[in-house]
Amino acid sequence: MATIGEFRRVFSAFDQDGDGKISAAELQLCMKAALGCDMSVEEVQSLMASADTDGDGLLDKEEFLRLVLETEAGKEEEGDRCREAFGMYxxxxxxxxxxxxxxxxxxxxxxxxxxxxxxxxxxxxxxxxxxxxxxxxxxxxxxxx
The missing domain is CATH 1.10.238.10 (EF-hand)
Known part of the structure; x- marks a missing residue:
């Protein structure tokens, strides 16, 4: 799992205009550039809404970090379920x-x-x-x- 410092560097890369917040357009552009992930406007808006706790339509560092950590935790949980199923077989x-x-x-x-x-x-x-x-x-x- 990446460190908090690595996530902060990723945040800075996503925050292209340097305002300390990530807009839906910045998130969409960076998802494509960084991950080769073509997300629709609706998918980006849904992702933003799930992480935007203050409702300003932007992600600050804390909201971005929470989103990334939840995504990482979901991957670990999925891995645990696979390991449990593997053990049954x-x-x-x-x-x-x-x-x-x-x-x-x-x-x-x-x-x-x-x-x-x-x-x-x-x-x-x-x-x-x-x-x-x-x-x-x-x-x-x-x-x-």
Whole structure:
């Protein structure tokens, strides 16, 4: 996670006119430049509204910092949920999901698959070709869900 100092530098980069506040136009422009993220005017306005606690239509440093920290916390929470789900599928203590452990979990969920069907499912997300899913491969699968 980035430090407060790094977030302050990011804020300064977003605050192009140097007035100590970030406007919707500055936020939209910087999201595109910094992240390659094309946000619509409506998406930017929604993001601004969620973080603009004083209602002035601009983000000051504290509001921007709160927005960034909430976004970071949401990513961590999502990672925790993925790790918890991974643990349910990873039953053999090998630190990965095997075709057999996938088959066992799927049958607990009422979906009875053959081992070769489970192998085929794993192959779709098995980035290193080792026949099992690591946590990172599982997380990719969950996000593409």
């Amino acid at each position: 990873e039953m053999e203590g090998r630190g990965c999901i095997t075709p057999l452990s996938l088959q066992l979990m799927m049958s607990k969920l009422g979906l009875h698959l053959a081992v070769d069907e489970c192998q085929a499912m794993i192959r779709r997300f098995d980035l290193n070709g080792d026949g099992v899913l690591t946590f990172d491969e599982f997380k990719t699968m969950m996000m593409m869900g």
